[in-house]
Amino acid sequence: MVYFRIGLQLLVLLCVSCTSSSNGGDGSDEYTQNAILQELYITPQTDTQCESVYSDSFDSGSMVCAGDSEVGVCSGDSGGPLFYDDGTDNILLGVTSWTINNCEYTYYKYGGFADVYEFVGWIEATTNYDITATSMEHSDSIVQPTIIGGIDAETDNHEYFVTLMTKYPDYTGYYYPFCGGSYLGDGWVLTAAHCVDDLSSEEQIYLLVGNYSDEMAYEVCTYDEFGVDCTWSADSESEDATGFVLYIGSYLEIHTVTGSDITVHDDWRGDVDDLENDIALIQLGPSPWPSNESLSLPSTDLFAELAEDAEQNPGSDISVMVIGHGLSD
Template sequence: MFRYFHLVLFFICTVQTTNGLSIQPKVVNGTDATDGKYPYAVSVRYFGYHECGGSIIGDRWILTAAHCIYSSLVSNATVLYGTVHLQNGESPESYTAKVIQLIQHDRYTALAPSYENDIGLIKLKEPLQFNDRVQPVNLAESVSPTPAGESGVLVGWGYEIDNGSVPEILQQVELMIYSDVACFEAHHGEAQIHVHLCAGYPEGGKGQCTGDSGGPLTVNGTQYGIVSWSVKPCAVAGYPGVYSKVSTYRQWIYNKTGI
């Protein structure tokens, strides 16, 4: 039986080996990204371990999912940026930013299956220095319609399969953006079209999994979605991944960040 689930991976579960053998899974059916191809992609970390994905939207601001926000752990939160190499459990000084504030949407509904308002922000202690490998992503505007039928790109360090592990290299996968109606129908009304959009393939086999939460879904370089929830098994046929719709929260983002 399918069950709805958030795609979060807590730090105490980030094990990189099985029976002593290293395994390298990834976004379901993704491929390795190269440094600089997605300069906005970051790893949100607690105690040095990957928890969620996120995107750079300003020199001191990261966009992620609300369920990736643990306000009580702000002093143990960091953001890995400017590299495709996860370096899980390590905190390379040149690629790690300290966090000063964690903001969860005040109307986030942490209840299955809808998880409405699943959006959060991370404020960094010091501004990032932009270069070829560190850049903010463009955000969909409030009036932007869902780009139904277009090809989107999801990037993240999530599992390739259920009960897998995080990969070392950032993964990329192309997904089809569903129309609002198709998204609503695929999830039998549990995906709410005013706050959600869907991406995947009817036949399944590609998409998000555990560890991809908070990561960006872009279309032609503009972020339209934030990984929120899906059903198990990951990328199952008929059940596209569900994303928080950036256009719905554009004003909220501006009110909190000025961006």
């Protein structure tokens, strides 16, 4: 069983069959990132169901899993939220962590997520901030039921979504999304440990808080004897499109952080065969912090309740949502 952590580090592995990763594409790549944030409702699964598929690789103490056949998360979605709309708040239940089999949701049809409920104590201890007691106001633009198999999110939805970006390769000068995150309020962002665990204390990454789909575009690169020339297009099928997304908006919207602003869970080991405790916090600074909506943390094991209900009521509309700019077919 081959597992794929679905952040920047695994992007090349997942694109081995793509022409774009090394020499420019022709718009026919098997996978491409989405400039427009994607949203997808999937079914929460019980620990028993997850263990029946993944055996000992699934750790019920730090993970949950969710998904359906032929839809789910893929490379680039790591760190983003798995959440539930309870009619009042959007409650953060999981952090996108892993998938298998090159994002092909057939028999192995569930994605793996860090179980946020198990980490609420660590989050509050790390941030020194009682997030669960904070009143969060939400707009009326709650996502509607309708990422592989996802649909375009409205640009005024998901203001709590965080895009993690890098400027690699440096010669283009553009910012490239590689992972997602969730804004918790008071300058704190929750993401997957594997997205940020290899950053040095001085190395920089760049964060956008909110849905910036209207300021994302598709990279287009041409190559000749003098090197590579990269620009952007609004069309993912443009000639020489590479399959990657970049940010073309104002740099004034970008929060710059370094490895010293990141706290990775102490029990995260970064082993591709052991993805337990795949969770990290990023502190934005200095204030003022974003005034965007925030995702609430669960006060009960809500995911387990939803999964149990979904199992007992086959065909019901009990579902949770994932969002991200990750790869799609």
